[in-house]
Amino acid sequence: MSTGWEAVHLDGLEAIPVAGVVWHPVRRRLGIRAFGINVYTAEHTGGHVIEEHDETGSGAGGHEEAYIVVRGRATFTIAGETQDAPAGTIVFVRDPGLKRVAVAEEEDTLVLAIGGDPEQAYEVPPWEHYFAATPLLDAGRFDEGIAMIEEALRERPGNPRVLYNLACAESRAGRTNEALTHLGQAVAINAKYVEYAQRDPDFAAIRDNPAFP
Secondary structure (H helix, E strand, O other): OOOOOOOOHHHHHEEEOOOOOOEEEEEEHOOOHHHHHHHEEOOOOOHHHHHEEEEOOOOOOEEEEEEEEEEEEEEEOOOEEEEEEEOOOEEEEEOOOOEEEEEOOOOOOOOEEEOOOOOOOOOOOOOOHHHHHHHHHHHHOOHHHHHHHHHHHOOOOOOOOHHHHHHHHHHOOHHHHHHHHHHHHHHHOOHHHHHHHOOHHHOOOOOOOOOOO
């Protein structure tokens, strides 16, 4: 293999079930630094192939995102509008603030997502670290999973989303004090995490703690 290029097959990528979808890391696998690119599949027909989210938390101006349906068929819902998307369809979401979600309508539906912030050079988004940490946490390898999220925090100090996910991991690991500290920091920066924490199963073990927000 040349050091200047590399080829991988979509079906050879790691499959990580997380956030209600199956994430197949492309950018992380190939070490791409110029733009964000990943592949997503669904756990079953009718399941999410793109989780419901917006891109306002990605970078200074938010990410523009293009979704390419490589195989199968999906239904996208963007700001309440639906779009049928058979294989070969490109769905471009120009506005980072629009909520979007996609459901797999056929077995083995696969969507390629490409994105970046038009206002600044590409930076690796922090969610990649805690998505990649999920299999470690699910396997009970808490020290390794937490270390991976801490790496994201070193890259993005004070990022409330990273602090929140670090608190989730620490709560699962039984690190109550650390979890409450980082959750409190996330809430102090963005109060929306209070609502998230109230229903997040990761905090079941510490939700009755008097210090829980």
